Amino acid sequence: MKIDNLTPAIGSEIHGINLADADQVNSCADDLRAVLAERQVIFFRDQELTPEAQVRFAKIFGRVEAVSSTFPAHPENPYVELLVSQGTRTGTDIWHADLTWQESPPAGACLYAVDVPETGGDTMWASMTSAFESLAPNMQMYLRDLRAVHNWEAPALTDNLRKRDATGGLYKAAREKYAPLEQPVVLDHPVTGKPVAFVNSLYTTHIRDVTNDESRALISFLSGLAKVPEWQVRFRWRKGSVAVWDNLATQHYAVNDYHPEPRRMHRVAIR
Template sequence: MSLTITPLAPALGAHISGIDLAQPLGATQREAIEQALLNHQVLFFRDQPLTPTEQARFAAQFGDLHVHPIYPKVADVPQVLILDTAVTDVRDNAIWHTDVTFLPTPALGAVLTAKQVPAYGGDTLWASGIAAFEALSAPLRAMLEGLTATHDFTHSFPLERFGSTAEDLARWEATRRDYPPLSHPVVRTHPVSGRKALFVNEGFTTRINELQAYESEALLKLLFAHATRPEFSIRWRWQANDVAFWDNRVTQHYAVDDYRPQRRVMHRATILGDAPF
C-alpha cells in the first residue's frame, strides 16, 4: 500500500490514508509512519475498525506496551485500556495533559481508537510542546532548560474520585506506593529528532522544583496557558473507527467533556518510552 500524508495544521497533525492498520506493517510502512510521527507529532487514520488485539499489535510494533494501573482494561488484552463514560469517571482527561508522566519512563506514544462517539461533541485537542517552546523568548528558553518539575499521579487521580470502593482504594493505594512523585526536566529533548519541547502539563505537574512556591505557581500558570495556544494546537472531530497515534514525548492533549448524557467509548494502547532528558 502507498501512504498518503496530508498535513492538517502548521504546528502538528496529519491525516494518513492508504493503509490498513489491522495488518502487520512492512518495514517500509513502519519507517514511513515513524517519520510521519516525527514530522507531525499526531497522526489520524479514518475507517480503521480495529479489534483490541489488532490495536495492541499495531501499537507494539513501535515499542513495549504499558498496562494502566487505574483504568479498566479489555479482559483478554490488558494492554488496551477502556475509556467509557458509562463506566468510568474520565474527567481527568478533560484537562491538558501528557499521558503517564508520573512514570520514570513516560509513554513514547499512544494509539487511541474511537469505538462509540456522540453525535456531536467529544472532540480531542492536541498541542505541540515543540512549537510552544520554540515560540518563547531566548532568555526564557535558557532559564527553563535548567529547571526540573515534579509530576504526581494523585494530581489527576485524586482519592475522592478513584477510591470509592474497597477494590478501587486498594488499587489507588498500590499505584501511589509504586509511583511516588518524581522529577522530569521542564524542557525535554526528543530522543530521535533532538528538538526541544516544553514538558510540563496541567494534569500531572505540580511544581517547579528550583523555585519558591509562588514563583513556581506563577511560571507554571504562564507555561500551561502558553503551551495550549491555538496556533500550537489542532482539534479532531471523531468518527467511529477513527485512530489517532501521537508522540507523547512532545505533545499534550485535552478530551473535551461537552457531550453528556451521550456516551463516548475509546480504547487506548500506550507505548512505553524512555527517561526524559
C-alpha cells in the same frame, strides 16, 4: 498512502492504509514513524481493529506494556486500556501529557474509537516543541536548568480508583508504587532532539529550587502554552477512527461536551 497535513504546526491525516493488515502496516512502518516524528500526531479513518490488531499496529512505534494507569485494562488484552465515559468527571478535560508521573512516561499512545457520540467528544493536541520555540532565547536558557515534581494524584484520577475499588486498596497500592518524582522542565526529545516544554497543569505540582510564587507562575505560564491555537490541532472522532501521538512532544485535551452520550475508546501506551 496519502498524507494531509491538518495545520502547519501539528497533525496529519493518513489515507489508504488498512491498519488491520499486518503486511501493509509493516511495509509502511518506516514512513509512519517518520511522519509521526515530524507531525507529532497522526490520524486514520474507517478502521476495524480488534484489541490484538491494535496492539500489533502500536508495536511498530515502540514497545508496549501492560496497562499501568488508573483506568482499567481490557478483559481480553492486558495491553489495551479502556476509556469509557459519558462526559462526566473524566479527568482528561484538562491539558496534559499521559503518565508524566512515571519515571519513563509513555513515548506515545494509540487511541481507537469504538463508540463515540454523534456530536462532541473531540480531542485536541498541542505541540510543545512549537510552544518552546516561541519563547525568547533567554527564557529558554533559564528553563533548561530547572526540574519539576510530577504527581499522579489529580482529584479525578484518585476518584476513579476509589470508584473502581471502594475498599481503597487500588488507591493505596498506587500511592505505594508511584511516589512523586522529578522531570526536567525542558525535555530533549529522544528521537528528534528538539526541546519540549515538559510541564502540564494536571500532574506538575511544583518547580524545584525556586520560590512558591515563582513555581506557581512558571507552571501556569508553561502549561498555558498548550492553549495557544497556533500550536493546536482538533480532531473530530468517528467510529473506527485512530489517533497515534507523540506523548513527549505534545499535550492533549479531551473535550467534555457530550454528556449523557457514551464514549468508548481503546488506548495502547507506547514506550
